[in-house]
Amino acid sequence: MIIDRFAALATANAPGQEVRQAAGNVGGLMRGEKIPGRPVDFSHGDVDAFPPAPGACDHFSKALAAGGRQAYTEYRGSADIRAELSEALAAFTGAPVSRDNGTIITPGTQGALFLAVASLVNAGDKVAIVEPDYFANRKLVEFFGGQPAPVRMDYLGGSEGAGLDLVQLKAAFEAGARVFLFSNPSNPTGAIYSKREIGEIARLAAAFGVTVIADQLYSRLLYANQTFAHIRATGLPEERVLTIMGPSKTESLSGYRLGIAFGAPAVIERMEKLQAIVSLRAAGYNQAVLRTWFREPAGWLEERIRQHEAIRNDILRVFCDGGLLVRGPQAGSYLFPTLPRLVVALHDFVRLLRHQAGIIVTPGTEFGPYPNSVRLNFSQDHAAAVAAGRRMVEMVHRYHA
Amino acid sequence: MIIDRFAALATANAPGQEVRQAAGNVGGLMRGEKIPGRPVDFSHGDVDAFPPAPGACDHFSKALAAGGRQAYTEYRGSADIRAELSEALAAFTGAPVSRDNGTIITPGTQGALFLAVASLVNAGDKVAIVEPDYFANRKLVEFFGGQPAPVRMDYLGGSEGAGLDLVQLKAAFEAGARVFLFSNPSNPTGAIYSKREIGEIARLAAAFGVTVIADQLYSRLLYANQTFAHIRATGLPEERVLTIMGPSKTESLSGYRLGIAFGAPAVIERMEKLQAIVSLRAAGYNQAVLRTWFREPAGWLEERIRQHEAIRNDILRVFCDGGLLVRGPQAGSYLFPTLPRLVVALHDFVRLLRHQAGIIVTPGTEFGPYPNSVRLNFSQDHAAAVAAGRRMVEMVHRYHA
Numbered sequence: 001m002i003i004d005r006f007a008a009l010a011t012a013n014a015p016g017q018e019v020r021q022a023a024g025n026v027g028g029l030m031r032g033e034k035i036p037g038r039p040v041d042f043s044h045g046d047v048d049a050f051p052p053a054p055g056a057c058d059h060f061s062k063a064l065a066a067g068g069r070q071a072y073t074e075y076r077g078s079a080d081i082r083a084e085l086s087e088a089l090a091a092f093t094g095a096p097v098s099r100d101n102g103t104i105i106t107p108g109t110q111g112a113l114f115l116a117v118a119s120l121v122n123a124g125d126k127v128a129i130v131e132p133d134y135f136a137n138r139k140l141v142e143f144f145g146g147q148p149a150p151v152r153m154d155y156l157g158g159s160e161g162a163g164l165d166l167v168q169l170k171a172a173f174e175a176g177a178r179v180f181l182f183s184n185p186s187n188p189t190g191a192i193y194s195k196r197e198i199g200e201i202a203r204l205a206a207a208f209g210v211t212v213i214a215d216q217l218y219s220r221l222l223y224a225n226q227t228f229a230h231i232r233a234t235g236l237p238e239e240r241v242l243t244i245m246g247p248s249k250t251e252s253l254s255g256y257r258l259g260i261a262f263g264a265p266a267v268i269e270r271m272e273k274l275q276a277i278v279s280l281r282a283a284g285y286n287q288a289v290l291r292t293w294f295r296e297p298a299g300w301l302e303e304r305i306r307q308h309e310a311i312r313n314d315i316l317r318v319f320c321d322g323g324l325l326v327r328g329p330q331a332g333s334y335l336f337p338t339l340p341r342l343v344v345a346l347h348d349f350v351r352l353l354r355h356q357a358g359i360i361v362t363p364g365t366e367f368g369p370y371p372n373s374v375r376l377n378f379s380q381d382h383a384a385a386v387a388a389g390r391r392m393v394e395m396v397h398r399y400h401a
Numbered sequence: 402m403i404i405d406r407f408a409a410l411a412t413a414n415a416p417g418q419e420v421r422q423a424a425g426n427v428g429g430l431m432r433g434e435k436i437p438g439r440p441v442d443f444s445h446g447d448v449d450a451f452p453p454a455p456g457a458c459d460h461f462s463k464a465l466a467a468g469g470r471q472a473y474t475e476y477r478g479s480a481d482i483r484a485e486l487s488e489a490l491a492a493f494t495g496a497p498v499s500r501d502n503g504t505i506i507t508p509g510t511q512g513a514l515f516l517a518v519a520s521l522v523n524a525g526d527k528v529a530i531v532e533p534d535y536f537a538n539r540k541l542v543e544f545f546g547g548q549p550a551p552v553r554m555d556y557l558g559g560s561e562g563a564g565l566d567l568v569q570l571k572a573a574f575e576a577g578a579r580v581f582l583f584s585n586p587s588n589p590t591g592a593i594y595s596k597r598e599i600g601e602i603a604r605l606a607a608a609f610g611v612t613v614i615a616d617q618l619y620s621r622l623l624y625a626n627q628t629f630a631h632i633r634a635t636g637l638p639e640e641r642v643l644t645i646m647g648p649s650k651t652e653s654l655s656g657y658r659l660g661i662a663f664g665a666p667a668v669i670e671r672m673e674k675l676q677a678i679v680s681l682r683a684a685g686y687n688q689a690v691l692r693t694w695f696r697e698p699a700g701w702l703e704e705r706i707r708q709h710e711a712i713r714n715d716i717l718r719v720f721c722d723g724g725l726l727v728r729g730p731q732a733g734s735y736l737f738p739t740l741p742r743l744v745v746a747l748h749d750f751v752r753l754l755r756h757q758a759g760i761i762v763t764p765g766t767e768f769g770p771y772p773n774s775v776r777l778n779f780s781q782d783h784a785a786a787v788a789a790g791r792r793m794v795e796m797v798h799r800y801h802a
Binding site: 002006009010011014017044046047048051057060061063064067068070071072074075106107108110111113114119120121122123136139140143254255256257270272273274276277278279280281282283284285286 | 403415449462472473476523544677678683
């Protein structure tokens with residue numbers, strides 16, 4: 001029934017929706033007074049602390065001046081812009097991208113994920129997904145009637161790479177999964193899959209005829225001494241890999257809603273057909289903002305990485321000193337600490353964090369069966385983020401069982 | 402199978418996708434020489450001839466300066482902007498709109514239509530749609546596994562109102578349809594449903610427990626002496642009507658991709674949940690452009706209507722003098738003429754129009770079983786549109802059977 005289908009899409013705890021939550025009766029649960037400090041919304045990055053990449057506004061204005069030509073692009077997006085991006089993305093990922101048939105511009109990477117899953121998943125299909133992983137992955141599979149086959153990632157285990165359980169992955173493929181959907185770098189853990197893991201995923205995908213959807217939204221924000229293996233460069237046939245990226249995170253262009261999917265031309269053709277009835281196209285003028293992408297001024301990306309690495313290091317120290325278990329992210333701006341046993345339920349603790357300490361985080365339950373975890377996006381004002389991290393540790397201590 | 406599902410979504414002949422069509426072998430079919438003249442793309446309005454409503458760019462820039470607050474709105478859109486719009490839309494449509502729960506901002510009205518159909522149609526459900534009507538309506542119903550139950554509109558019959566066959570509509574409801582989806586003013590015919598027709602639709606919907614999705618995208622562009630009946634003002638319970646509008650057409654803001662659905666709070670709640678996995682939200686900065694809507698300078702809308710009415714009158718005269726059968730649109734900027742029997746198939750004629758006469762039109766088959774019709778959006782440069790209309794008549798005469 002449609003009612004059930006939408007109940008499974010609950011967004012009350014989704015990042016950014018906190019404004020729609022009632023405060024609830026957290027006052028009665030409070031231990032101690034409010035902890036003062038500048039509020040920090042860790043549910044998403046702060047584009048005021050890290051402003052959009054330079055040039056975005058100029059390209060938007062030029063597009064507006066160009067008029068109808070830019071307002072009404074092909075459903076898959078402006079041919080000129082896709083041609084430019086196909087070169088940049090081929091260079092970045094190490095494998096060719098067809099300029100005519102290998103790209104589609106979407107309203108954010110969320111738009112690309114939706115169209116990709118819709119284009120590959122039939123009702124009843126098994127789909128391998130990772131636990132933990134981006135909260136929408138499971139919802140997308142279930143919305144189209146697919147059956148998620150979760151594959152565990154031992155992200156705290158200290159093993160080489162992300163810690164994906166390759167035995168479970170193989171078992172999922174043996175059980176019939178023909179699509180594998182995963183984020184790399186991992187959201188929420190900040191893990192990067194090792195070259196060996198990516199090679200094994202590719203080998204298994206080829207052996208079982210699986211199509212891989214690789215959400216690489218954070219793959220430009222790599223910390224010092226990290227390397228990144230692009231699954232599309234493993235030699236898997238072009239039709240077997242769809243890669244998704246976009247400038248919403250590292251580049252702070254989320255307010256423009258831009259994403260791109262590339263690879264697998266037959267899948268992209270379906271995605272375009274669907275986009276025609278979902279939203280027609282990514283907003284025409286906004287598409288021009290992609291002209292800034294991969295063309296930032298020299299040193300811009302490096303400086304942005306350096307700033308995030310500094311915040312990461314400081315919050316990690318606060319959390320470790322406070323006794324929280326957390327993996328140090330290798331890329332991106334997420335932390336996914338495990339909390340100790342608390343005297344309140346996770347969702348109450350999340351509400352308490354907000355009302356008592358001015359901190360918004362996303363409960364771990366959005367990412368899989370993680371009732372003791374929370375996710376933080378630390379792309380924030382440095383000092384405010386570290387101070388909020390200290391308040392969080394203080395809160396954990398107050399509510400420790 | 403997923404392949405069939407996407408084959409049904411064919412976009413090769415959809416408006417705006419002509420650039421992806423091969424010219425085909427139309428040269429061999431050509432009668433006579435090319436007909437010179439300024440090319441006109443009638444597949445959509447020309448936002449260079451009718452530029453965006455004033456203030457759009459300023460509001461966008463202000464939103465950009467506002468930063469994160471405007472980049473990350475609730476999934477259903479900025480609360481401030483929705484509150485303002487709920488008042489304007491209540492005044493326009495003659496029935497209250499809940500500011501908190503009665504609105505969702507979407508990426509274009511296409512985004513609203515998609516979310517609405519997804520939120521109301523289960524696999525196997527019968528859905529009453531109109532023939533002819535907007536090409537995506539049938540595709541949307543079929544994509545979600547629904548069964549379209551077409552209801553004929555005798556738009557050329559000269560009857561009072563749009564000519565909807567109310568007997569067929571009742572039969573569709575009797576046969577089990579619990580959703581009715583229609584555009585008013587009608588796309589592609591330009592017909593307006595009479596007050597009597599709207600009253601009958603409401604009466605039948607109430608009697609059978611049907612939810613009505615009313616796509617009123619063109620309801621501000623009414624020609625002289627026309628009146629418009631809003632179905633949401635008929636007294637149908639709030640939960641039974643979802644109205645969809647947006648500033649993409651009359652206001653030429655299509656390049657920003659903005660639409661809004663209002664009414665039926667429970668449906669809007671589902672739509673928001675789905676939007677969270679489809680595209681998160683309409684682009685944050687773009688949403689601010691809605692602040693110009695219903696607040697245009699005094700006389701702006703009247704002047705825009707006057708200009709369109711003048712084009713309409715001139716092309717209608719050209720078509721009538723040329724012997725084409727066409728309904729004079731009461732609103733909006735579409736013409737849907739019936740062509741006489743031709744010596745070539747419709748799709749070849751459409752290609753010939755493009756390659757021989759520099760005219761892009763949308764084949765009638767996109768709107769239902771109309772192999773002898775084409776749709777034109779006459780929101781174009783006045784002189785160019787009339788000249789192209791003359792070339793079209795000349796082409797019809799050349800290929801008349």
